[in-house]
Amino acid sequence: MKKFAIFLSLFLFASLAAGCAKTEDSKALKVGIRGSESRTWEFVKEQAQKQGLNIELVQFNANVNPNTVLLEGDIDANAFQHVAFLDQFNQKNNSDIVPVGSTIIAPLGIYSDKFKKIEEIPDHAKIAVPNDDSNWGRSLVLLQEAGLIKVVDNFDGFGGADKIKENPKNLEIVPVDGATTPRVMKDVAASIINNGVAVEAGFFLKDSIFHESQTAKPYINVIATTKQNENKEDLKKLVQVYQSKEVSDFITKTYQGNYIPTQVTVEELKNFKSAYASK
Structure with missing residues (x-):
């Protein structure tokens, strides 16, 4: 009987621990991405974990628009588009998805x-x-x-x-x-x-x-989220991780210059149309 009580206690403890782990996983920041930058985002995920930020990467193919999934609430943020594409999507869908940080430019x-x-x-x-x-x-x-x-x-x-x-x-x-x-x-x-x-x-x-140079603002890729979530601390930390020297160096080395790490302010991203003016 005593052995059974000990076994039951151990079982309940293990179940409780598993339940806690599941709760922690459910708090992971879900980021929607596409395959072309998957190596970068796996590295970002590793760097974020070192700072206590748990990221779950959600891969989408070309047939799924991560903006639609974001609006449906199935992910917390996405990173697959440049700011001009985002603006076009918002206009067509009367949505309010906003950039929270720049990532790269894939120059034309x-x-x-x-x-x-x-x-x-x-x-x-x-x-x-x-x-x-x-x-x-x-x-x-x-x-x-x-x-x-x-x-x-x-x-x-x-x-x-x-x-x-x-x-x-x-x-x-x-x-x-x-x-x-x-x-x-x-x-x-x-x-x-x-x-x-x-x-x-x-x-x-x-x-x-x-x-294109890294200052071609309309075509700078961004991490984006819904308007109501733009000030979340986890998202701010995510941007800091992505824009760190470690991640920038990884991108430069991995993609041999085809992707250029780019850090501009959110305000500059939102005012991207000024870059269209005749010069």
């Missing part, structure tokens, strides 16, 4: 197998750009940054031939499917290639003749 680049410098691009040259509105607009901003064109004064971030205000070299902008931008290089003077597509094609950012 101008690639050419004919020219080694942006200054060598001749008059009347053909420049291929991705044909979806968002990346087309992003390409125009990049061409403006490179000094080749100027966008209209009221530029909204979306592309189209009518969004070019000045084109001193009379460049011909050729919209093509984003996935084909590496393949059409043989037919154009230069091609603007999205970072992910460039990597798949075997290009590194250093191979481009010009690329």
